[in-house]
Amino acid sequence: MMNGSIGPVERVMARDTWVVAGSVFAIVVLAGLYTFYGVGMNMSALDMTRMAGPIGDPMTMGPGKTWTMGYAFLVFLMWWVMMIAMMTPSAAPTLLLYTALKRHGSERASATKLSLIFLAGYLLIWGGFSLLAAGMQWLTETIGLVEGPMMTLASRPTAGVVLILAGLFQFSALKTACLKQCSSPADFLTRHRRKGSGGALLMGMHHGAFCFGCCWALMALLFVGGIMNLYWIVGLAFYVLAEKILPNPRLFARCTGAVLIIWGIWCILTSL
Numbered sequence: 001m002m003n004g005s006i007g008p009v010e011r012v013m014a015r016d017t018w019v020v021a022g023s024v025f026a027i028v029v030l031a032g033l034y035t036f037y038g039v040g041m042n043m044s045a046l047d048m049t050r051m052a053g054p055i056g057d058p059m060t061m062g063p064g065k066t067w068t069m070g071y072a073f074l075v076f077l078m079w080w081v082m083m084i085a086m087m088t089p090s091a092a093p094t095l096l097l098y099t100a101l102k103r104h105g106s107e108r109a110s111a112t113k114l115s116l117i118f119l120a121g122y123l124l125i126w127g128g129f130s131l132l133a134a135g136m137q138w139l140t141e142t143i144g145l146v147e148g149p150m151m152t153l154a155s156r157p158t159a160g161v162v163l164i165l166a167g168l169f170q171f172s173a174l175k176t177a178c179l180k181q182c183s184s185p186a187d188f189l190t191r192h193r194r195k196g197s198g199g200a201l202l203m204g205m206h207h208g209a210f211c212f213g214c215c216w217a218l219m220a221l222l223f224v225g226g227i228m229n230l231y232w233i234v235g236l237a238f239y240v241l242a243e244k245i246l247p248n249p250r251l252f253a254r255c256t257g258a259v260l261i262i263w264g265i266w267c268i269l270t271s272l
Contacts, residue, residue, distance in 0.1 A: 020099045020115045024092050027119075031085035035078075035233065048228040052152070055159045055224055055267060067138055075137055078228075079130035083219070084123055086237040087211065090244050091122050094185035094207055101189060107196075114200040121204025125212050133219070140223070151227035156271035159224045163264030169217040170257025176250060178213035183249040215240055221260075 036045050065071050098118055102111035140146040140153075147154040153162065169175055181188050192206050193199075218236055225232035239256070246252050 017096065017099055017103070019112045020119075021092075021096060023116060024088055024095065024119070028085055028088050031081050031088070035082045035085050035228075036230070045228045045230050045233070048151070048226060049230040052226045052229050052231075055153075055156060057156060067141075072134060072138065076130055076134040079133045079137075080127050082227075082233065083126040083130055086219075086233060087126055087215070087240065088119075088123070089237065090182075090241045091119070091207065091211065093245065094182075094188060095119055095122075097185045098189055098203070110197075114197065117197050117200040118204035118207075121201040121206075122208040122211070123204075125205055125208025129212055129216065129219070137223075137227070146223065151223075152225065152229070153223050157268050160264040160267030160271070162220060162224050163260050163267060165264075166217040166221055167257040167260030167262075167264060170253045170260065174213055175217075175253060178210045179243065179249050179253060181207075181210040182214050183244045214243075 095115060095118060099111055099115040102108060102114055107114060137146065137151070145153060145155065145158055153159045188207060188210070189203075192203055194203055218240065221236065222229075222232055243249050243252055243256075
């Protein structure tokens with residue numbers, strides 16, 4: 001614009017980015033607070049963190065809750081809200097670039113709406129993961145692998161096996177392929193661009209699927225440290241974000257994999 005003035009179109013376009021960024025921030029904060037206060041459980045995440053024991057040796061608190069349909073839904077909700085808090089920040093670079101591209105394209109008038117639909121599609125995939133995780137929690141509690149009230153693996157060797165498997169996954173072709181898509185927002189948006197609300201939803205789901213393929217084994221580590229252990233929740237959230245924004249994500253992932261394998265072997269050997 002002449003004389004450095006900003007016209008109404010530019011103001012609207014700039015506002016889109018702030019609205020989307022503010023929405024992401026609000027979603028993360030609300031989901032984080034909901035997780036912190038226990039997501040409807042008897043104890044808050046802070047209480048469970050304070051009471052957490054060593055890996056594979058959780059505090060015994062007697063029998064866990066009976067798995068009714070209501071409790072199963074609560075566990076699913078716990079996982080989904082936790083995934084929203086943990087995984088939304090790592091999607092922010094792709095989401096904000098998507099918003100910027102829409103602001104400068106033919107769909108500039110709908111940039112905010114399409115961006116939020118993209119985010120919804122992304123979070124739907126993590127809702128699917130949460131359903132699987134809740135089912136896995138039910139199964140592992142039923143067969144005695146997980147100590148119910150503390151929501152953590154009750155056996156040190158089992159925890160070691162999970163650490164080793166998660167570490168091996170860091171070296172896999174699937175991890176490499178998915179991480180490439182997750183850590184290259186411009187490449188992903190160029191390859192998978194679609195128009196309209198339906199296209200935004202599908203793009204968000206597609207991006208979520210790549211992130212799921214990249215991070216599912218890392219999320220399984222919550223069974224090792226405690227599903228509601230704040231140290232593990234926050235640590236994994238920061239790790240996932242770092243894995244996507246550091247200059248050499250493949251090397252970072254493989255170094256982490258080596259650490260996890262060594263840690264897992266140590267857990268098994270020290271339990272003999």
